[in-house]
Amino acid sequence: MALTKAAMAERLFEEMGLNKREAKEVVDLFFEEIRHALEDGEQVKLSGFGNFDLRNKNQRPGRNPKTGEEIPISARRVVTFRPGQKLRARVEAYAGTVEQ
């Protein structure tokens, strides 16, 4: 099963004794604040976890895969995540099958 905001709030309740409303609020604000920084064009660096970077893409030619019609893909800004050394090292050895 995938990790969700509900499970993250539950962990804050268990480990820190935050009440459920506070825990949910902190989890919501955490992701909202990261989104907000990225929306403002600011990189987000969470040491030990990774960096959320922004990349500007130029317009490039594309194709409608259904009709084969050529349509340009407009210039855009995208978010990329670059995992930190510590996180990379922790997941590297995972030997099971990946949940898709």
Add this chain to the structure above:
Amino acid sequence: MTKSELVEALAGKQTQLTHKDIDAAVKVLLEHMSQALENGERIEIRGFGSFSLHYRPPRVGRNPKTGDSVELPAKHVPHFKPGKELRDRVNENLQAT
């Protein structure tokens, strides 16, 4: 924005929790997320995105200094796919400027 600036911003947005509590909470959240990925579990945050592991097959690499070939074992790397709301919000601001 760094982790401490994130803590700062969160502390300013709500009144019940101290700066110290927020700092501890952010650590717990990032550790929880790291643990999930370490166990091969996906993370799914609606409107933000999902984290999963991607498999990298074993390969033969080279020591760039000596030129010797080295067997590199298979591994997994963390991968993030931004969700629709995040993609749209990051892009809208670009279109507006």
